Amino acid sequence: MPVPQHALQDTSAGSSVVLAAAAHGAVDFITARGGDPERVAAVAGLDLRRLETPTDPIDLHGYCGLFEEAARQTKEDNFGLWYGQQFEPHMLGLIGFIALASPTLGEAVKNLAHYFPLHQSGTRTRLFAHDGLLHLEYQIVDGRIAHRRQDAELTMGMFTNVFRHCLGRGWAPEEVHLEHAAPQAPDAHEHAFHAPVFFGRGSNRLVFRDDQLDRPMPGADPQLLSLLRASLTRVAQTTQLAFKDRLTGEIRAHLAIGDVKFADIAAALKMSQSALLRHLEDENIGFARLVEQVRREQARAYLAQRHIAVSEIALLLGYSEISAFSRAFKRWEGVSPNQYRATAQTQAL
Missing domain, CATH: 1.10.10.60 (Homeodomain-like)
Incomplete structure (x- = not known):
């Protein structure tokens, strides 16, 4: 399959945002791990009511802070890792349904890379080939957001579950790269992804083979896909980073x-x-x-x-x-x- 190179899509000058669907179930997840969602959200500067409508934009800095603070308050260092592992594609809202409605897994991954910066501004996603493998890369490029380890791990889990939705829970990438330093218990990451995980890399990415990308997506729907693309384009926030x-x-x-x-x-x-x-x-x-x-x-x-x-x-x-x-x-x-x-x-x- 041809692999496109997708450039950064910055979304009017101001804060980067993400659609609230990205925090689907976060309140319950924090509660289940002994945290107080109100306290966590207050430290992160988020109003929990903003999370109720999936297409509402929320501040990306606050979103990342929500998971960093949840990890701190619950004393679960791998909070983002486990949140991402249980996060199914349909929970992600429009961008998740775009992947699910794509005709094949390959098209789902291409659409994920292409449309994700509309779901989340201040972000770069790319799909590219290197050394015989494909790389699905994700990175926040808003320099104001320094603390984002939990976001990186949960996003890699979300991306992984797009593949697993099509290929089964046993699917594993060849490698996972994460831009932050190795945590105290890195073995948990290899257990979660069933793959080698490398820390301190230049970006976050899944590295995988292209031999199953022609597999049909179980919920492929070309007409729905067209409507979903138009809907995401319509609700996307067009903010330009300074x-x-x-x-x-x-x-x-x-x-x-x-x-x-x-x-x-x-x-x-x-x-x-x-x-x-x-x-x-x-x-x-x-x-x-x-x-x-x-x-x-x-x-x-x-x-x-x-x-x-x-x-x-x-x-x-x-x-x-x-x-x-x-x-x-x-x-x-x-x-x-x-x-x-x-x-x-x-x-x-």
Whole structure:
């Protein structure tokens, strides 16, 4: 099957949003795990009443925060993983029904990649081939949303269940990639996906073979598919991310895969290097300073997770040597990473 390359679809300047169907059953799921949905939603800045209408847009930052806070309050580190594993395609609303109504599994995956940014703005999804395998890639590109581990894991579970709806519960991808650092209990992820899971990658993706993509979807309905596509296009929020937020998002995405190179960021933004330089000058943004700011914020977040070794944090932030990271961190905070972590732990007691 031909594999399209789908570019970022930003959805008027303002906050990124996701249709409320993406939180289907979240209140019950939080409750079942001993959490208080009202308290969780209050910390995340969400009004639970907004979750009642599947086609209502809700703030994406708040949506991601809902699951991060649910993981914290319930003390279930893999909250997003398990929420995504039980999330069937029909629960996802219009984008889920588009996949279900597609004629074949291959078309369902192509439609998922193509239309998902209408379901959720500030997001990039792509379907592409590499080294004889297909990759279904998902990434939030809104640079304001830094804490999104739970969202990444639940979304990969949602995507996996599109395949399993057609091929059975035993289907497994070849690999799963996640952009965040490995959690304390990574074995649970391989158990959930029945596949090797790699952390600290440049994006979130399912990697799979193309040998079953011609299988018919059980609920294929061409007429319904056409109506669903039109409906999603009609309700989609067309918000355009501010330049700095898009730029920050691309910098964050490139950190874990090595040095953040100006040319690579320009290419990711679909700009020439001269055009990117003009944008930076027009908005008085220093590129190197912004890269350092993102690294500093990420370093603090990683150091708060005590199971992540300082040497791993250095790699996740694009440093080839731990000594270079330690020098940079001491310049930012006045103390070494280990001293910062020890002080934070003492203050938390």
